[in-house]
Amino acid sequence: MPAVDTRPPFAAIGGRVPGEWAALPTPCYLLDEGALARNGKILGDLAARTGCKVLLAQKAFSNYDLYPILAPYLAGTEASGLYEARLGAEEMPGKEVHVFCAAYRDDEMAELLRWADHIVFNSPAQLARFGPAAKAAGKSVGLRVNPECSTQEGHAIYDPCAPGSRLGTTRAQWDAAVAQNPALPQLLDGLHFHTLCEQDSDALAVTLDAVAAKFGDLLPAMKWLNMGGGHHITRSGYDVATLERCIARAQRDWDVTVYLEPGEACALNAGFLLTRVLDVVHNGDTTVAILDASAACHMPDVIEMPYRPPLLFAADAGEKPCTVRLAGPTCLAGDVIGDYSFDAEPQPGDLLVFGDMAIYTTCKNNTFNGMPLPAILARAADGSCRVLKEFGYRDFKVRLGH
Numbered sequence: 001m002p003a004v005d006t007r008p009p010f011a012a013i014g015g016r017v018p019g020e021w022a023a024l025p026t027p028c029y030l031l032d033e034g035a036l037a038r039n040g041k042i043l044g045d046l047a048a049r050t051g052c053k054v055l056l057a058q059k060a061f062s063n064y065d066l067y068p069i070l071a072p073y074l075a076g077t078e079a080s081g082l083y084e085a086r087l088g089a090e091e092m093p094g095k096e097v098h099v100f101c102a103a104y105r106d107d108e109m110a111e112l113l114r115w116a117d118h119i120v121f122n123s124p125a126q127l128a129r130f131g132p133a134a135k136a137a138g139k140s141v142g143l144r145v146n147p148e149c150s151t152q153e154g155h156a157i158y159d160p161c162a163p164g165s166r167l168g169t170t171r172a173q174w175d176a177a178v179a180q181n182p183a184l185p186q187l188l189d190g191l192h193f194h195t196l197c198e199q200d201s202d203a204l205a206v207t208l209d210a211v212a213a214k215f216g217d218l219l220p221a222m223k224w225l226n227m228g229g230g231h232h233i234t235r236s237g238y239d240v241a242t243l244e245r246c247i248a249r250a251q252r253d254w255d256v257t258v259y260l261e262p263g264e265a266c267a268l269n270a271g272f273l274l275t276r277v278l279d280v281v282h283n284g285d286t287t288v289a290i291l292d293a294s295a296a297c298h299m300p301d302v303i304e305m306p307y308r309p310p311l312l313f314a315a316d317a318g319e320k321p322c323t324v325r326l327a328g329p330t331c332l333a334g335d336v337i338g339d340y341s342f343d344a345e346p347q348p349g350d351l352l353v354f355g356d357m358a359i360y361t362t363c364k365n366n367t368f369n370g371m372p373l374p375a376i377l378a379r380a381a382d383g384s385c386r387v388l389k390e391f392g393y394r395d396f397k398v399r400l401g402h
Contacts, residue, residue: 009355044073060263124177149210194228271358294328
């Protein structure tokens with residue numbers, strides 16, 4: 001086994017397992033404060049250089065105990081609905097709260113207007129229905145647009161610009177709506193687009209060309225342009241120069257305030273999931289290590305995206321002498337994390353460390369099969385760890401009754 005794993009997901013721990021981790025409970029999430037601060041500084045420096053405003057997309061990272069680390073670098077938070085909007089307002093006080101939802105509820109709008117500063121609507125119909133009340137409440141109103149420009153490959157189901165997408169308003173839809181209701185443009189303060197997923201800024205440049213072609217005539221009347229999320233700004237090798245040129249172009253051509261709302265970039269490579277091997281079974285040529293962590297329950301993106309998380313000191317199947325399938329303990333046959341190769345076969349009791357586990361984990365996990373939720377810990381700059389949250393039987397029970 002090499003002495004150090006030099007991959008970025010493990011840079012925060014120097015590519016080694018700290019000795020004190022042997023005493024930590026498993027499974028547990030461990031959020032690294034130093035890595036969060038590093039990401040925050042990169043985003044804050046971008047904002048300072050360009051004049052753009054950066055928001056935390058809470059759908060990816062909602063661990064509000066650590067918001068104070070990111071808050072000094074950010075303009076505020078982005079929410080996907082009422083609860084996230086309230087969380088952002090409460091836990092980043094004094095900062096902006098932006099919200100976008102594919103469709104809003106009548107019975108939530110009054111409370112949403114209490115918490116949010118910017119409200120983005122998905123369709124002209126929703127804009128017409130709720131926009132006047134939002135404007136009357138002094139909120140900044142926006143419309144999510146669909147530039148019909150796909151830059152993603154291989155997973156159309158997650159592509160907001162895929163044919164038949166429910167997300168965003170096409171130019172044809174907008175023109176038809178305005179023909180029926182000429183007052184609609186007067187409600188708008190800004191436009192929003194979100195088409196990227198873990199992509200570099202070259203994809204943004206292509207998308208911005210499409211936005212200019214489809215909606216460029218509307219933008220001079222706007223106060224702001226929100227370029228959404230999916231920008232992997234804090235990833236090593238990300239092309240920041242092209243991003244800055246895109247921001248400058250929007251500011252120059254349309255005289256708008258530019259917003260970015262990354263989620264992953266805020267907490268990229270800033271967390272770990274610690275787990276132990278419970279058992280090792282052999283079925284034909286396949287060796288399976290059953291862990292106390294579940295893909296289905298504790299890292300659902302592994303199944304939903306699908307996604308293969310990095311594992312400390314492990315490689316792709318076949319690269320090292322021993323290939324092992326890692327799986328969870330639930331009854332779901334598909335509760336499989338993936339095939340990894342090791343220098344030697346893992347044994348019951350071995351500690352395994354998955355990287356890049358701060359994003360889309362704690363905010364998406366579940367208790368299927370009655371699986372306990374992992375504890376959430378924070379790791380300080382000096383390496384010390386503290387418990388932020390522990391879960392027990394009652395957390396499982398009260399989700400479904402009193």
